[in-house]
Amino acid sequence: MGEVKVIGASLSSFCCRIEWALKLKGVEYEYIEEDLTNKSPILLQYNPVHKKVPVLVHNGKPVAESLVILEYIDETWQENPLLPKDPLEKSTARFWARFVDEKCILSAWAACRAQEHEKEKAVESAQESLGIIDKLIEGKKFFGGETIGFLDLVVGSLPNWLKFLEELGGIKLVDAEKFPSFHEWSKKFVEIPIIKEKIPMPEDLINYFTTSGLAKTIRDSALANNK
Incomplete structure (x- = not known):
């Protein structure tokens, strides 16, 4: 399903959700640790509006905000569904x-x-x-x-x-x-x-x-x- 990257901060409660979801789905990804006191060009490139983590980058296209990312992951990778169908x-x-x-x-x-x-x-x-x-x-x-x-x-x-x-x-x-x-x-x-x-x-x-x-x-x- 293409290249997957996660831009996150290891102490963020919002970021760990994304890695948990990807692991549950069996999706391989590259993790990029962000220094929130000195925000990197890659974070500013992929989330120029809020400039916050987490950001999921899938095939070069970013998805921001943890709840939105969770739904994107669930809809993109069908294994082990997170949300109910009803x-x-x-x-x-x-x-x-x-x-x-x-x-x-x-x-x-x-x-x-x-x-x-x-x-x-x-x-x-x-x-x-x-x-x-x-x-x-x-x-x-x-x-x-x-x-x-x-x-x-x-x-x-x-x-x-x-x-x-x-x-x-x-x-x-x-x-x-x-x-x-x-x-x-x-x-x-x-x-x-x-x-x-x-x-x-x-x-x-x-x-x-x-x-x-x-x-x-x-x-x-x-x-x-x-x-």
Whole structure:
């Protein structure tokens, strides 16, 4: 099916989705690591609008934005389908994927960066979103049923990302007793070989933010806002 390249960043939760999908499909690809502090000409060439990773390049033609790329991969390579064929089920999976990106991830990040007097409310908001995800996976092996699907790949790096935000922000987001189904799913999911070999680990994220100075910037900002 032609040459495939992935322009990504190894610590990006959005980029690992793409590699997982390609591995599930058995698609060979070239991976190009991007330095987001010094964006390369190839990234600017293939994603001149947003200048962000991930970017999939297939036969010289780029596809940007992780959810769009996942659908492109699923439609281009038919093996091991990620999205259900039923239109309603497919639309539902897309809806929840957007919910994860636009609500779960953003609310967790907001809780991490919240001022001290706002943290409790921000954490409650983030946990409300996680409670919805917990209900979605309740009684299921995977979000789509018996095999890894589109929504599993979208949610997949969320547990490690949340652990990182807990450490960075000094907060508690994931409670095994409060979210038992999500907790159980996440433990099993990250042990799947193709997932485990390519997933951002909390300690790596913390190390990157610490050495880059971003962690101190976030904490200093929160302290300044509390004065």
